[in-house]
Amino acid sequence: MARVRSEVPQATIVDIDKESVWHHLVQHQQFDKTDPMVIVEGQGMRIRDAAGNEYLDATSGGVWTVNVGYGRKSIAKAVHDQLLTMCYYAGSGGSVPGALFAEALLTKMPGLSRVYYSNSGSEANEKGYKFVRQIAHNKYDGKKHKIVYRDRDYHGTTITALSSGGQNERKAQYGPFTPGFVEMPHCCEYRCQYDDATNYGERAARELENVLLREGPDTVGAVVLEPITAGGGVITPPEGYWETIQEICRKYDILIHIDEVVCGMGRTGKWFGYQHYDIKPDIVTLAKGVASGYAAISCTVTTEDVFNEFRKDPGDSLSYFRDISTFGGCAAGPAAALENLHIIEEENLVQNAAEMGGYLKDKLHGLQDKHDCIGDVRGKGLFAGLELVRDRATKEPMDESVLMKIASECQARGVLVGRTNRSLTGYNNSILLSPALIARRGDIDEIIEALDNALLSVVPAG
Ligand SMILES: Cc1ncc(COP(=O)(O)O)c(C=O)c1O
Numbered sequence: 370m371a372r373v374r375s376e377v378p379q380a381t382i383v384d385i386d387k388e389s390v391w392h393h394l395v396q397h398q399q400f401d402k403t404d405p406m407v408i409v410e411g412q413g414m415r416i417r418d419a420a421g422n423e424y425l426d427a428t429s430g431g432v433w434t435v436n437v438g439y440g441r442k443s444i445a446k447a448v449h450d451q452l453l454t455m456c457y458y459a460g461s462g463g464s465v466p467g468a469l470f471a472e473a474l475l476t477k478m479p480g481l482s483r484v485y486y487s488n489s490g491s492e493a494n495e496k497g498y499k500f501v502r503q504i505a506h507n508k509y510d511g512k513k514h515k516i517v518y519r520d521r522d523y524h525g526t527t528i529t530a531l532s533s534g535g536q537n538e539r540k541a542q543y544g545p546f547t548p549g550f551v552e553m554p555h556c557c558e559y560r561c562q563y564d565d566a567t568n569y570g571e572r573a574a575r576e577l578e579n580v581l582l583r584e585g586p587d588t589v590g591a592v593v594l595e596p597i598t599a600g601g602g603v604i605t606p607p608e609g610y611w612e613t614i615q616e617i618c619r620k621y622d623i624l625i626h627i628d629e630v631v632c633g634m635g636r637t638g639k640w641f642g643y644q645h646y647d648i649k650p651d652i653v654t655l656a657k658g659v660a661s662g663y664a665a666i667s668c669t670v671t672t673e674d675v676f677n678e679f680r681k682d683p684g685d686s687l688s689y690f691r692d693i694s695t696f697g698g699c700a701a702g703p704a705a706a707l708e709n710l711h712i713i714e715e716e717n718l719v720q721n722a723a724e725m726g727g728y729l730k731d732k733l734h735g736l737q738d739k740h741d742c743i744g745d746v747r748g749k750g751l752f753a754g755l756e757l758v759r760d761r762a763t764k765e766p767m768d769e770s771v772l773m774k775i776a777s778e779c780q781a782r783g784v785l786v787g788r789t790n791r792s793l794t795g796y797n798n799s800i801l802l803s804p805a806l807i808a809r810r811g812d813i814d815e816i817i818e819a820l821d822n823a824l825l826s827v828v829p830a831g
Contacts, residue, residue, distance in 0.1 A: 379419040383407050394790060411439025414805050414812050416785075424780065427804045427816045428787040429658075433599065433631045433752070436658035437712045438805040444663045444708045451704035459698040460486055466703035473710055474668065477640040480649050483676040485669040487694035488702065490630035490656035491525025493667035494593065497626045497652040498529060499692055500671065501590040502549075504624075504678050507688055513590040516626075517580055520555040521601030521793060524593060524628050533593055536601055536792040551589070553580045557604045559745040559756060559764070560796075570606065574613035578621075586621035591652070596642030599631035600792055602799040603747045603754025611646035624675070626652040630667075631752070634658035635713050635806050638723030638750030645749060651675055659706045666702030718806040725808050726750035732817045733802075739821070742767060742828045751808060755800045757828075766798040771827060775800060778823035784816050 377385075383404050391397070392405060407419040416439060417423045429435045437444075451466055458464060471484035487493055498516055505514035518524065520535040531539060532546035535555070540546070554562060556573035563572060581589055592614070598604035618625050625648065632642030633655040639645055641653065652675060656667035679690045696702075713719060726749060733753060737743040744758035757767035757775075772788045779786045787801035800820070804812060 379407075379409060379421075382409075383419050411435070413438045413440065414808060415439070422783075424783055424785045425804075425812060425815055425819075426785050427779075427802050428785050429803050429805050430662050431785075431787070432657065433636065433803045434657040434662040436634055436636060436806050437661045437709055437716075437718065438807045441661070441663065441708075441712065443712065444661070444705050447704045447708040448664055448701045451700050455700055457699055459695065460693060462698075464698070464700045464703065466700055466707050470703035470707040470710070471668075473707060474670070478653065478670060480672060481653060481670045482673045483671050485671070485690075486697040486702065487667050487669065488665040488696040488699070489525070489667055490628075490654065491527045491530040492694060492697075493630070493654040493656055493669045494524045494530050494533070494626075494628060495527060496669040496692060496694075497591075497593065497654055498533070500652060500669075500675060500678075500690070501624060501626070503688075503690065504675070505590050507678065507681075509587070509590075512587055513622075515549050515551055515584060515589045517551050517553050517577060517584075517589060517592040517623075519553050519594055519598075521557065521604060522555075522593075522595045522598050522628070523600045523792070524595075525630075537794055538791040538797070551580055551584055553577050553592075555598070555601070555604065556606050556610050557598075557602065558607045559747075568609070570609035571613045573607065574610045574617065577614055578617045581617070581621050581623070586623070589621070589623055591624040591626050592618060593626040593628060595628045595630075596632050596645070597637060597749060597752065599752075600789060600801075602756060602789055602793070602796065603752065603801060605747045605749060606646070611643070611648050615648045624651040626650070626654070628654050630654055630656040631658075631803075634709070635719040635722050636750055636752050636803065637748075638719065638726050640719055642749070658709075660702060660709050661705075663709065664699070664701040664705035665696065666699075666706050713806070716807070721808070722750040722806045725804075725810070725813060726752070728810055729753055729802065729804075729808075729813050729816075732813060736817065736821055736824070740824050740828065742824065748802075751802075751804050751806055753802045755802075757798050757800065766796055767828075769797040772798060772800060774827045775820075775823045778826050779819045782819040782822060784819035786816070786820065 408416050410417045416426050518533040522535045524530050524533045529547040532550045554576045558569045627643045627650040653670045660666045682688045733746045742757050745756040747754045759765040776788050789797045789799045
């Protein structure tokens with residue numbers, strides 16, 4: 370008989386894990402001397418590992434995911450009930466939670482009208498790329514097939530998602546990549562590429578026009594961008610940036626694909642990151658916070674115009690969207706997502722993210738006044754990044770090894786923080802904070818205190 374979880378001693382679990390599991394994004398030789406952290410329990414903002422350590426999780430599950438916090442009985446019940454009623458049918462058919470969640474989600478996204486389900490952020494983005502490629506074939510003789518992405522953005526881990534990624538360390542050694550993806554420069558004002566930063570937002574956005582003119586606008590179908598770059602260092606776009614991007618896209622007939630995998634579902638203090646800016650996307654992708662990690666689900670959401678491109682010609686047997694994602698048909702995903710959305714609404718978590726985000730930002734600026742190594746504080750809502758430097762005047766980036774020590778000092782003080790990890794050579798120098806949207810002032814004070822003390826212990830000169 371299979372072993373029941375409670376029958377296995379927790380120390381043994383760590384040994385079994387060490388012997389059998391290949392962890393994500395981890396160099397395993399460290400486990401010759403240390404143990405992997407195996408998380409056994411979570412409640413609210415807090416988790417406990419198999420060694421009995423308790424942590425305040427300021428990362429929402431390591432990667433901006435558990436937006437409504439751990440231990441939500443109502444989501445577990447919704448999934449339980451759905452699995453007993455109807456666990457799965459392929460996405461060529463429908464399901465009750467699939468229909469209800471799509472309807473509820475679209476009320477938060479005026480201008481968008483169709484939801485395509487799959488089960489990871491990478492996959493959701495690839496669906497968007499396939500829309501663009503197929504529209505190019507059906508409407509533009511295959512010509513308008515290129516997709517522009519931005520330096521420092523990340524859109525996922527599959528080879529094609531990586532091909533659209535602007536993080537050199539995530540891409541290194543995994544080429545050759547899928548052709549047809551073209552990079553544009555980043556928009557991090559703190560790392561301004563020009564001698565003069567005047568009008569930086571518009572100038573950085575004009576780089577898109579430069580790329581289009583270089584490639585030929587008739588060869589480019591879309592631009593894919595994070596509304597606020599996440600793993601590339603929490604880069605809040607400068608004023609005027611998004612408006613100029615939209616103006617250029619309209620001028621050259623380029624679809625706007627916004628990757629909301631991190632920012633979506635309230636993280637930034639609005640339902641979606643793009644809603645901070647006056648823009649109308651054509652394609653929006655969602656994953657992590659959609660069901661807060663209680664079940665796997667991702668969504669590629671589009672306008673009716675994009676959708677209609679695939680239903681125009683029933684006489685052409687190849688012109689509709691011939692794509693399937695087996696697990697996009699799992700009913701647990703939308704069941705969890707629907708309850709997740711109800712929780713966000715009922716508990717006013719978008720508003721809480723905005724308010725607590727303001728409080729967090731003030732506190733981080735307070736830390737910046739105290740610690741010279743904090744060069745820049747960025748982000749919106751409960752989504753923040755601190756770029757650390759060796760010298761404020763020269764902005765020389767802090768070495769990644771120092772950030773590793775700061776994160777482990779925070780952990781020793783009972784708080785888990787994130788950091789840029791194997792993203793950009795020389796610029797893995799940001800501490801990342803993304804507590805669950807249920808965070809209260811006391812939680813934020815605890816995070817700040819741990820960070821303050823960790824900085825004091827690792828970078829004593831401040
Ligand atoms: C902005 C962004 N897009 C896409 C992805 C890929 O999502 P997944 O890991 O679910 O494939 C990530 C993952 O971190 C992400 O940060």
